[in-house]
Amino acid sequence: MRDVAQRLLATSQVVAGPDLHEAVMVSERLRIPLTRCIGVDGFASLHRRALLLAAEEVPALQSARIDGEGRLGGLERSADAAGGEAAVVLVTHLLGLLVTFIGAPLTLAMVHEAWPEPPRADKQSTPKTAGTETVR
């Protein structure tokens, strides 16, 4: 799911590399279809769990919070490498939790609802995985 997370972040990229702001944009974009399907509480609890797991790996996320609607906040914009990695780790955990619970096909179906046009693989920073995993 790291590969998918990187591609989703790449679609929201406004600066040179992924940063925490893009994690907010990706999670917000996922929030809409996921909330529709699993409810506000369902999404918010998954997002909180993903944040907790991600914060254990990336200390920069420890100040982040998930509100009652499941929105990610409390982050300082950071365009450095650490911020980029934090964004990737957080989105990877969110997608990973979904995969754990409902499996990869349904997770990708939900991602597809948020991104009807598959994120372009050529935008991602890790070419070795380009084209090996597609978002339906």
Add this chain to the structure above:
Amino acid sequence: MTSKKRDQEKNRVPIGQLRTGVPGLDEILCGGLPEFSFNIIAGAPGCGKTTLAHQMMFANATKERPALYFTVLGEPAIKMLRYQQQYGFFDDAKVNGVIRFVNLSQIVLDQDLGAVLEAIIKEVEASKAGIVVVDSFRTVVRKALGAANEAELQGFVQRLALHLTSWQATTFLIGEYVEGELRDNPVFTVADGLFWLYQNVERNSIVRKMQIMKLRGQTSVPGLHTFRITDDGLQAFPRTFGLVGESGHVKGRRRLSTGISKLDAMLGGGIPEGDSLLLAGPSGGGKSILGTHFIAEGLRLGEPAIVAVFEEIPAEYVQRADVLGFDFATPQKEGKLEIIYLRPLDLSVDETVHEIVNSVKRLGCKRLVIDSLAGFEMALAPGFRADFRESLYRMIAALTRLGVTIVSTVEIEEDFISMNLSNFTVSFLADDIVRLRYVSINGQLRKMLLVVKMRRSGHSIDMCEYQITAKGMVLGEVLRGYRGLTSGVPSPLSASPDGDVPPIRIKAEEDPSG
């Protein structure tokens, strides 16, 4: 039929039917689900309501007829998706395509019935859904009842039904209801179809049954039908055994040889085709061996056969036949013989018969041995044992209707006062009855066979001695010169030892069928 009635039928609006995707359920519904109907799936927690709704939705959701599944406060949607995808019917390619899950929990919690109705209508109109599920509708109503009065609730249900029907949606509302709520609940009044699922624990077994309590616009098979939840979802076992529409086999004049010519002669030429013969006798009396002869003879004549065993595994049955000189392994491999082993302790008769009927149809089976009825009864969940006699009646009627000739063995607890025909009071079910009996003669426990009943023909009234040999059952002479043979402790008619019948002497090379 009068011409007026013919015209009425011609002008009647046709009601389309949707397949349920649940094996057996379409037969219970006499074809399928009425299209555009507004249905309730009710029952206690854990009885399969959500799975049934999913199964029907996955079977019917198409691009032309998309489905919407509204979840409300019950099982969290993420868990529902996690568990439901374990079933064989779940097609993840349909999710978020022709099937969409919409969570209404927040609206139900925060707003009133009007907002819930508006949200459902908005989603249905936007998606052009042809299948709509609300799970659980009970929670919608329970929440609403806190604020709304009964009239408001009735209005809500009516508007919902009206809108969904106008929108040409077939709807399922899922709810954890109890039967006491049937009266006065507006949901049940408005519903076109009412599917009630039951799950009872009977001693150590779980018995699941379903009932179509209401179905507008078409008939359904009345009564309780057992069902099972398997890896592929629900499977229903209609009380009609999958035989609706079967014309029924008219019993012919052909006689089926038992493989023992002397017994055939006693039966008036063999077992009449399509009959049900009850083979009653004590433990160790040779009932299973006689059943084996019957099957072996059929196979020799090229007639496909089925043996339903409950007390030994198929390999053992084949091995035992082999010891008697009958090769069952080859016809089994060739698909001419099927040995069905049914041992789970929570079977229903309907489920068992379903299995047998399927095999009968698949093989074009002519001969069936059920070995034994006692084992069959033990394999049933305790709750079904109470209905065993009635169920046997339906089973035998269904199978003989297919033209199969049935030999059922039944063990008798022997006493030396009377001669029982079966411990199940099922002898009336049999067209023909053969009784095996131990008799005590001259310090020997000898074996005796008699034909008690042949429904459609005459038969021998002789009581013959028989022995079980390495080659199977061998019939000997008629036991003459005794009174009270049926008691098992006969006395000679005369005090002279000349009146005694010597035991059968069997030569090693003797043909058992001779």
